[in-house]
Amino acid sequence: MASDVVVVGSGPNGLAAAVMLARAGLRVEICEGAEQLGGGLRSKALFDSEVGHDICSAVHPMAAASRFFREFDLPARGVEMCQPEIAYGHPLDGGRAGLAYRSLDRTCEALGADGPRYRKLMRPLVMHSQGLVDALFSDQRSVPADPWALLSLPARILTQGTPIARHLFHTEEAAAMLAGVAGHAVGRLPSLPAAGIILLLGHLAHSTGWPLPRGGSQRIANALADDFLAHHGILHTGRPVTDLRELAAFRAVVLDIGPRNLLDIAGPLLPDRYRRGLEKYRYGPAAAKVDFLVSEPIPWANPELRKAGTVHVCGDQAAVYASENATTKGKRAEAPYVLLSEPMVADPTRGLPGKRPVWAYCHVPNGDPVDPTELIRRQIERFAPGFTDTVLASRSTNALQQNEYNPNYVGGDIAAGAIDLRQLAGRPVLKWNPYRTPLGGVYLCSAATPPGPGVHGMSGYFAAKSVLRNEFGIRELPSLAPDEERVE
Incomplete structure (x- = not known):
């Protein structure tokens, strides 16, 4: 038939x-x-048959939140979504870091002087998370089921998506944290679309989380x-x-x-x-990726980062903006924005004693043929001295190879x-x-x-x-x- x-x-x-x-x-x-x-x-084994590496996506805040996957119910089907204690972290020079704990209260406490401002930004979004997610993950043509969930967005998008964003916080930690989330927009910063991503992914860190599938x-x-x-x-x-x-x-x-x-x-x-x-x-900047096999947990200068499932590696807000804006203009950043995950932080089944997977990519100009290994290794080493000594093996995938792997990633643009x-x-x-x-x-x-x-x-x-x-x-x-x- x-x-x-x-x-x-x-x-x-x-x-x-x-x-x-x-x-x-x-x-x-x-x-x-x-x-x-x-x-x-x-996912596949790259260096050892018992160590699994995610070839593309690794961390899944959207799968944990979207209507489709809520109804499909991954946990009921045996897919455990492992939640790290810290959804994402953002290292800074001198051993400092911005840390997005699952708990909004703990995050605000760690941010000190910027805690009340961060709470004011995120708490209404967390309170209306499902309605907000369903509105943002819509066909963008229908009236949202919970229009009230969107009321808090316009003012927040304007402040986060314009030059005002450079002056919202007193501390580098809070500003860098949100700049790191904005980097998921793979484009110019600050911008209104990136502000939407800050509010979406940022609040999910404190609601349904940024989990990794076991x-x-x-x-x-x-x-x-x-x-x-x-x-x-x-x-x-x-x-x-x-x-x-x-x-x-x-x-x-x-x-x-x-x-x-x-x-x-x-x-x-x-x-x-x-x-x-x-x-x-039009297609945007590309992702160039390196899969590492390392002998021990990443030796972050700030030990709390060892609890983070995702780490945005670049530096302060100005550094993130400079890197992403250079890439958007077709220039290769000397100190690129790196998005990193060490899966065994949340899922110890992913490796072996003395053999741990590390997933990392940086943003590069569309179609860039350069091997990203050194760029990424250097950025990690900057905030985790001694990382290089733990590397047992690595495999790089440049922007053109990303396109060969998946034709939808034109020039390496994983955002399609x-x-x-x-x-x-x-x-x-x-x-x-x-x-x-x-x-x-x-x-x-x-x-x-x-x-x-x-x-x-x-x-x-x-x-x-x-x-x-x-x-x-x-x-x-x-x-x-x-x-x-x-x-x-």
């Missing part, structure tokens, strides 16, 4: 869409070009794939799609690919106006497109239903559609919702909760 829908790509959004469509009773297939499913959720990010992909297969889905790996016409037999096609990839496989088929819109889609006001509103092009292409039955569900990058599954969720309604007349969405008979 022929399938109803094919999903191209098995990243988190492709898997989310496939799960919803299969649970709605449709016959669904997935075509994944790589031999391993998961996209940005892949055993690695692949566990999330596997849980999604298991549910898909349990609902009669068919999964093909090692099967790239090079021409959209290969999929003509399916009633609907859902593409977990970016605009440039859509042009590659369907360019001649697209209407001129839509094709020109995709051609104007520049994050700015214009492109947030029209991602990938400005239209009421951004998931539906002009080609009959063909939809997009990648991070190039709202709500944008991150492991949240919501782009897949909204694309699947549109497919169900427009192609199959199904308006009642299926439950995502685990089937009781399948839960151990």
